Amino acid sequence: MSDLVVNIGAKSFPAVDRAPAQQALQDLAFSVSHGEFVCITGPSGCGKTTLLNLLAGLDTDYQGEIRLPRVTGRTAPVVGYAFQAPRLLPWRTVQENLQLVADNPRGSDSVDELLQLTGLQDFRHAYPQRLSTGMQRRVALARAFVVSPDLLLMDEPFVSLDEPTAVRLRLLLLEVWQARPTTVIFVTHDLREAIQLGGRILQLTDTPGRIALDVPVNLSSTERADPAVIEHHRLRLLESAQARH
Amino acid sequence: MRPRANPWWQLASILLLLGLWQVAAGIADSRVLPVPMEVFVVLGEGLASGELPYHLVVTLARVAASFVLAMSIGIAVGIAMGRLPALDRFLDSWLVLFLNLPALVTIILCYVWFGLIESAAVLAVAINKIPNVVVTVREGARSLDKDLDEMAQVYRLNGPARLRHVVLPQLAPYLLASARSGLALIWKIVLVVELLGRSDGVGFQLSLFFQMFDVANILAYALAFIAIVQAIEWFALRPLERNLNRWRR
Helix, strand or coil: CCCEEEEEEEEEECCECCECCEEEEEEEEEEECCCCEEEEECCCCCCHHHHHHHHHCCCCCCEEEEECCCCCCCCCCCEEEECCCCCCCCCCCHHHHHHHHHCCCCCCCCHHHHHHHCCCHHHCCCCHHHCCHHHHHHHHHHHHHHCCCCEEEEECCCCCCCHHHHHHHHHHHHHHHHHCCCEEEEECCCHHHHHHHCCEEEEECCCCECEEEEEECCCCHHHHCCHHHHHHHHHHHHHHHHHHC | CCCCCCHHHHHHHHHHHHHHHHHHHHHHCCCCCCCHHHHHHHHHHHHHHCHHHHHHHHHHHHHHHHHHHHHHHHHHHHHHHHHCHHHHHHHHHHHHHHHHCCHHHHHHHHHHHHCCCHHHHHHHHHHHHHHHHHHHHHHHHHCCCHHHHHHHHHCCCCHHHHHHHHHHHHHHHHHHHHHHHHHHHHHHHHHHHHHHHCCCCHHHHHHHHHHCCCHHHHHHHHHHHHHHHHHHHHHHHHHHHHHHCCCCC
8 A cells, every 4th residue: 555645846727829838737746545534725826726637637737756656456447436527427316327337347345334434325216316415425426435436536526515514515425435545625705614634734836736734634524524623723724824934 | 308299389380381381282283282191192192102211211321321431531620620720721711612502513423433432422412412511520629628638648549539539528508500401411412312323213213204204203202201301300319419418407
C-alpha cells in the first residue's frame, strides 16, 4: 500500500476564444497516507475541481507529478469519483448503474452490500430520474464505493441539498467509509462540512491555487455531530488562516 | 408519450378518402381510374394466386438488406464524424456530394459498373440512404454528454460497454428517427431499382402493369405495400420506442 503523492508545478488552461489563458494551480504539493480522509476547501474557482480532475486522470495536461495510492495486487490504481452532479445513466436502474461499473474485470461483488449500506435496497429497480436529488446522490455515493477504490474523489457531492438531507448524507458517507475504508479527497467550499467530515483539512489560496493551510482535525464522532464544536473549530481555522496572511 | 388517437376518428377519415375516390371514379368513368371495389377485388385475386405475396416478399427482402447495410454503415460513420472534428471536416464535402447525388444516378451507375445483379441493386439503395443516416447520427454524436463520458472514463468502462451503455442510449432518438425516415425512403427507391434492373419484386410488377395500363393492379400493389410499412411502424417501431423510453419520467 502506498501514499497519494501530489506534486504539481503548474496547471494552466490555454486561452479559448475570448477567454484569456488561466493559471489554475501552482506549486501545489502534498501527500496523503493510506486511509486518510482529507477535505480540500478554498474559495470558488481556486482550482479544486481542476485538482480532482488531475487526480482522476481526466486531465493529463499539467506540469508535475501525481502518484496515486495503490493497493498491492492491483495492476493499476482504481479511482471512485462522486461528481458534483450525480452523473448516473438515466436508462439504467439504480442497481444496473452500480453493476455496470462493478462488473468490470476487477470484479467486486459488493453491489448488494452497498445498496444495503446506503439504504437503497427498496429503490434498486428504480430509474434515477424518478428519484429525488438526495436519493440520486446516494446512488452516486454507492457507485463510487462499489469499485472498492484505492482513491475516492468527491467534488461537493452534497451541494444544493437542504441541510437535513445533507447532514444525513454526510453521516452516511462516514458510515460507509468506516465499513469500507479507503483514501478520500473530499472537495467542498463549506468549512463546516470539511470539519464535520475530514481527518485533515487542506485549504487552498485564491487562484492560482496552492496550499494555504494544512491542519489535522481530531474530533470524535459525537463532537462532529455537535454544531457548537464545529463552529468553534471553524472560527479557530479562520483565525489561523488570517494569522498566516 | 403521445396521447392515443381516437380510432373512430381515424376510421372516419379513411372512409371519407374512400368516398372521395368513389365519387371521382364515378365522374371520370374511365378504365384508368377504377372504383375502390375493383381494386380490392384485384388485390384479393393477387393474394389468392400467390403472385402478390411472392413479389412483396422479394421486395421486402431487398428493403431489409439495404436498410441493414445503410443503417450500420451510416451509424458507424455518423458517430465517427460527430466525435472526431478532423474527420468531420475531411468527409464533409463527400457527404454533401452524396446527399445531392440523385438516386437515379446512383442506381444507373451501380448497374453499369457492377451489372444487373442483386448486390448492385441493394448497394445502390444503401448508398442513397447512408448520407441521411450519417447526418442524423452525427447530430446526435455531437451532442453526447461530456459528463457521462468522463464518468465512463473514470470508471474505466471498456470500448464496447461505453458504446452500448453510454453512447447508444443517448443516440436512440436519432437512430429511431433515421430508421423511420429510412424505411420510408428505402422502399420507394427499391421500387425504382426493381423497375430498372430486376425481373421480380413490386417495382418490376408495376412496370408490367404500366405497360398494360392496368391501374387497378398498380393501386392494389401500392395498398398492400402501404399496409405492410404501417404494420412495421405499429408492431416494430412503436413498441421499440416505448421500450427505449421506459426510463423517462
